[in-house]
Amino acid sequence: MTKRLARLVICFFYSATVAFSQTTSSLWLDDLPTKSFSEGIPAVLPKTTAAGDSIVMHGTYFNRGVGVNATSILAFFLDGKATEFTALVGVDDKGIKELPHRFYVIGDRKILFDSGDMRLGDEPKNVAVPLNGIKRLGLLVKVDDAGRTKVYSNWANARLVVRDNYLPQTIPNTDERYILTPPTPKTPKINSARVFGATPGNPVLYTIAATGERPMRFSAKGLPAGLSLDVQTGLITGKVVQRGTYKVTLTARNAFGQATQNLNLKIGDAIALTPPIGWNGWNSWARNIDREKVIASAKAMVRMGLSQHGWTYINIDDAWQGQRGGKFNAIQPNEKFPKFREMVDFIHRLGLKVGVYSTPMITSYAGYVGGSSNLKDGGFPDSIQANKRAFRYVGNYRFETQDARQLAEWGIDYLKYDWRIDVPSAERMSVALKNSGRDIFYSISNSAPFASVTDWVRLTNSYRTGPDIRDSWNSLYVSAFTLDKWAPYAGPGHWNDPDMMILGNVTTGTQLHPTRLTPDEQYSHVSLFSLLSAPLLIGCPIEQLDAFTLNLLTNDEVIEIDQDPLGKSARLLREENGVQIWLKPLEDGSFAVGLFNIGDFGKTPESYFRWGDETAKSFTFDLANVGLNGHYRLRDVWRQKTLGVVETSFKTEIRHHGVVLLRLFPKK
Structure with missing residues (x-):
């Protein structure tokens, strides 16, 4: 046998051995954690439609598959360890008839399958795509839904053939987390808002936020009667009865120098003269929020220096609500929030403000007590708790006045009011808050109809312009880069709200995980929100912030753009x-x-x-x-x-x- 022939024989047996050792197996897409691969906004559900119903296309039922809603993006890292993708694709029989859907399978930038336009009633189309060597796989459903709901389509019987039991991963996010902003100097710099509004006779809480070496002492020249300053904390409190605009000069001093800043204190009918800046607990802890986590977040806001850059609000989202009661027959905190007023007072002493969540519906989205009921006393019996989703509507008896008075008595500073928004419900709570005896920032959520934008400007301090945000470029783009038409309506007292910030560790649809935004996308995220004069609400556990994310959140020149007193939104x-x-x-x-x-x-x-x-x-x-x-x-x-x-x-x-x-x- 020649040497050349011997080498060929050896190569043949080596190749055969490798091929034999690389066993393949089928992997149903609906057995994977499908939400973690979704970079779209609407629901993605395994074994059902996006509405949770049976998958039905052209009259045929399917037990396996993934149901999606509207434009859907599923992205998988395969690392060359898959050989084939198969599925049946089409519009679900409960979808919208006239809308064309188009399905794509894309591997490493190459379109491997294109269904063409498909509509309700069309026969499902077979997908059988070889994936040898493909590292990144994209499944896209493109629909021009124009905000319509029930835009259901399916990847039925979808499965991958993989080698050696490989499990697909999410797309790697390993780009350099580069830091651009230099450290803050030891000299003082005042970073709090240069304009502040309050209602005559209502409590004022304003903190002089300043960076620089501690200890630091504060002063305020020109404060109106009724207000006092704590010179060690920079906390201004009290009440002002006389209407007017007061020119106040703030000063911060330490061993390295002093800084001054002018403050226009406007006592009149308008509050929220700059967008709110703070934290919201939902994308951190969702339903698992409790008193300890809220207090830990407030302490971390101060300990990590965020409060020195002007970060102010600590907002508790859904899942704090218990049964009605107390002297107002208002929503009371549940067992996760003992000593509620004591918690609020503690956070106020830190120089921070406190927000809570409610809804005009009978039940909140998380299934807790809402602001209305079909029972005269507002009771929340077991019959409602057993089928909470069935009570996501506004009941016959409404309790806006009682709930607003309770919030004011607790010292609440912010209300997130969440439902499929209607003007009458928004107006009832707006009136109740204004008559509560306390200035409470009023934020309505979600997907405020643009057709009623003048009502939202009139009634609220901020209004959610779209659906819940997710930690993906697509969601950020839809939430923020499309807001130009809303821009003329934003201004002091009423702000366009594209939702919470998707930085750090978030729980947007899946368990707590690092944001899927690349470092570049995170810089774009913070930049655009600031240009839009949007509320800046951190959506991750503050105590888990790393150096990169903390640097993103503490650039005072970026925050200053967001908090500019003119209150103009950027235009595209x-x-x-x-x-x-x-x-x-x-x-x-x-x-x-x-x-x-x-x-x-x-x-x-x-x-x-x-x-x-x-x-x-x-x-x-x-x-x-x-x-x-x-x-x-x-x-x-x-x-x-x-x-x-x-x-x-x-x-x-x-x-x-x-x-x-x-x-x-x-x-x-």
Whole structure:
């Protein structure tokens, strides 16, 4: 036998041995934790439709599969260890008749299957796609649903053939978590809002937030009668009876120097003159929230220095509510929240504010006591608790006045009111809060109809502009990058709310896990929310913040853009070569500009997924194209670095799904 022939024989037996050792097996998609692979917003459910019903297409029932709603994005990391994907796809028989759905299977940027348009009543189509060598797999259903519900379609009998019992993973998120913002200096810097509104005769709680070495002493010149300052904590409390605008000068001093800031204190009919900035517990703990977790969050807000940058609210979401009772026959806290008023007082002493959740429905979304009932006394018997979903509607007897008075007596500062929003329910609670004897920020949720935006401006302090946010680029894009039409309605006292922030460790649909946003996407997230003058509500456990996320949340120049007293929302002025240009005018005559590399997201099936080979884009920002004429001093906001003076254009690199956030100061 020649040496060449011998080598061929050895190679043959080696290849055969490897092939034999790599056994394959079928893996039903509905046996996987499907929610963890979903990067869309609506529900994704195993073995049922997205509504929880049986999967039925063209009259045929299916016991296996994954049901999705509207545009759906499922992303899997296969690492080359799958050989085939098979399924039957189509519109569910309970879906919407006239809407076309289009199914795609995409592997490593290549479209492997395209169903073409499919409608209700069409026969399901077979999918049989080889996956040898594919590392990243995307399953996309594209529907132009225009906000309509019940847009149900299915991946029936969906399964993967994998080697050696491999289990698909979520898409890796291992990009460098680079820190841009420099550390805060030891010298004092005041970071609290420069305008504050309160109602005559109602309690005032305002904290002078300041960074710098402790100990620090505070002073306030020009405080109106009725207010006092704690010089050690910077906490201003009391009541002001006389209407008017009071010019107050705040000062913070330590061993390294002093800082001053002017405050316009407006006593009148308007509160919430800047967007709220704080924390909400739902995306941290969901139904598992309790007194200990809330207190731990408040302590962490102070201990980690967030309160020094102006972070204020500690908001308890759904799952605190118990039975009605007390002197107002109002919702009382359940067994997870003993000594409720004591907890509120403790948080106030830290210089923070407290929020809670309620709903005008009989039951909340988590199944707890709501603000109405079909029983005159508002009772919540076992018959309701046994079938909570059946009582997600507004009952015959409503208790807005009683509940608002109870919130005021406890010292609550913020109410998140959550349901499929209607104007009458919103108005009843608005009136009740204004008559409660306390200034309570009023936030309504979720998916406020745009057609009634003038009512939301009139009645509320913030209104959720869309569905619940998820920690994916698609959800962030839908929640924030589409808000330009809402922009003219935002302003002091009434803010467009794209939902909580999806940074850190979150529980959006699955167990607590690190956000799936890349570091670049997280910079874009915080930048755009600030440009939009959106409420900034941290959605992760504060005590678990790492250095990268804490750095994202403590750039005072970014927060200042969000808290600017002018209260103008940025507008989307142009989109050029996959880069969106958002511009926001600020009170001092300067402009904040966000240059976002959105990568033509949504324009091709491939653009819905992250393939791991994305690159930065070179971009020239032409000032004249957005109406900026003259000379401007240019500042990189994230790096807190002045870049010089520009007149015509500025050239930069923008990372994929990343941002360059600028502030332009006119030069005379």
